[in-house]
Amino acid sequence: MSPPLPRVFVAGHRGMVGSAVVRALQGRADLLLRSRDELDLTRQDQVEAFFQQERPDQVVLAAAKVGGIHANNTYPAEFIYSNLVVASTVIHEAWRAGVSRLVFLGSSCIYPRLAEQPLREEALLTGLLEPTNEPYAIAKIAGIKLCESYRRQYNSDFRSLMPTNLYGPGDNYHPEHSHVIPSLLRRFHEAKISGAKEVVVWGSGRPQREFLHVDDLAQACVFALDSPREAWDAQAPLTRSHLNVGSGEELSIADLAALVASTVGFEGRLQFDRQQPDGSPRKLLDSSRLRSLGWAPTVPLAQGIASVYQDFLQGEVRSI
Secondary structure: OOOOOOOEEOOOOOOOOHHHHHHOOOOOEEEEEOOOOOOOOHHHHHHHHHHHHOOEEEEEEOOOOOOOOHHHHHHHHHHHHHHHHHHHHHHHHHHHOOOEEEEEEEEEEEEEOOOOOOEHHHHHHOOOOOHHHHHHHHHHHHHHHHHHHHHHHHHHOOEEEOOOEEEOOOOEEEEOOOOOHHHHHHHHHHEEEEEEEEEEEOOOOOOEEEEEHHHHHHHHHHHHHHOOOOHHHHHHHOOOEEEEOOOOOEEEEHHHHHHHHHOOOOOEEEEEEEOOOOOOOEEEEHHHHHHHHHOOOOHHHHHHHHHHHHHHHHHHHHHO
16 A cells, blocks of 8 residues: 655645646645635734644745835835745744745845845855845745754754746736746737837846746745755755756847847847846856756747747736
């Protein structure tokens, strides 16, 4: 008789990241899933009752309020408050309920704006953050430090993964609040449909960015849940419980825009609005520690963007 599957609570299972984690865990875990209407993660009383009743074995904390430069600049209070409260509430109640392993998902924006590239885990808290997303970054840093602190004080096996810029099925295509790849996909698609001759891209186009398909991150989460503690701790010492997750490849925003335009079939001009913020000049993660444990990405960027465009088109059809 095979042993029972671990009970895994995926917080934020309806988001792009959480839904990818659910896909990756299908058949490998007894999934505990709750919608926001069923469980408000900003309410400690509800989270406490859930953990005490359900007693999950493992947790993947993928719930977060996320957005691009415009959204972070416009709603800084919402970004810092929501992400701080969710992280502190879920991590604390996971400890109280005796959760055996927790994976917290952060972001590459935790690192200083001008840190040496590629970004290593040791760069955390060594300089000033990028101003356009500082509130969100501070909330994610607090989540890392919560995991570290519960590891140090209670020996809890709480781990953190810092993914690079993500994209994939189920992304947010809002014209103002989305990240760069879904934003460009929507803009170029609408320009192609309308017959526009030009698309304006925010910023200079010079910043370098790294992108990871969300299914690769989901596999990294499963990998983190399965990795023996001794191996993990050897790569992530007690006071540095987080590991980077990236593709290892970068390209300029200008080259990304050209790739998206080609994928969509837009043949007009690209105009860069240099009055808009660029964000950090470069963000490339050093993911060598996680790779040394055996994880590696599998989805090439061009292939991933093509599949995401098909997902976007299906969403357009469903919305009609």
